[in-house]
Amino acid sequence: MTFAHAVRAVGQVARHRGLQVPVFRSPPTLPEVDRTLRRTATGHVVVAVRLAGRPPASIQADVVDGVVAANGLVGREAAGLRRAAWAALGGSSAPRAACRPPTPVRSGPEAGSGSTSDARVA
Secondary structure, eight states: OOHHHHHHHHHHHHHHTTOOOOEEEEOOSSTTOSEEEEEOTTSOEEEEEOOTTOOHHHHHHHHHHHHHHHTTOOHHHHHHHHHHHHHHTTSSSOOGGGOOOOOOOOOSOOOOOSOOEEEOOO
């Protein structure tokens, strides 16, 4: 499953639950991280995910965790979204190798250069 397909599938689950679907793009401008999350002045959330050199399950986990973080979900709400999102991605739960602690949230515009790829969910 491609990054864009994962974003669409998880975004559909989030919308069905009445949650905010962040904008997803790639890559993050910080070279040392696999995922960043930032909130814009208008209240939108942008999640940037590194794709190169990473297993698909890790990328999918970042998409799922990006939606969880963007909505501030914890406990049962987070677990419920994760279960539904992984089911939509074709699995019953997150692969153990893909689970890791969340990356710290960054505020403000991302600095840097390089090409980007946006996956926007309407």
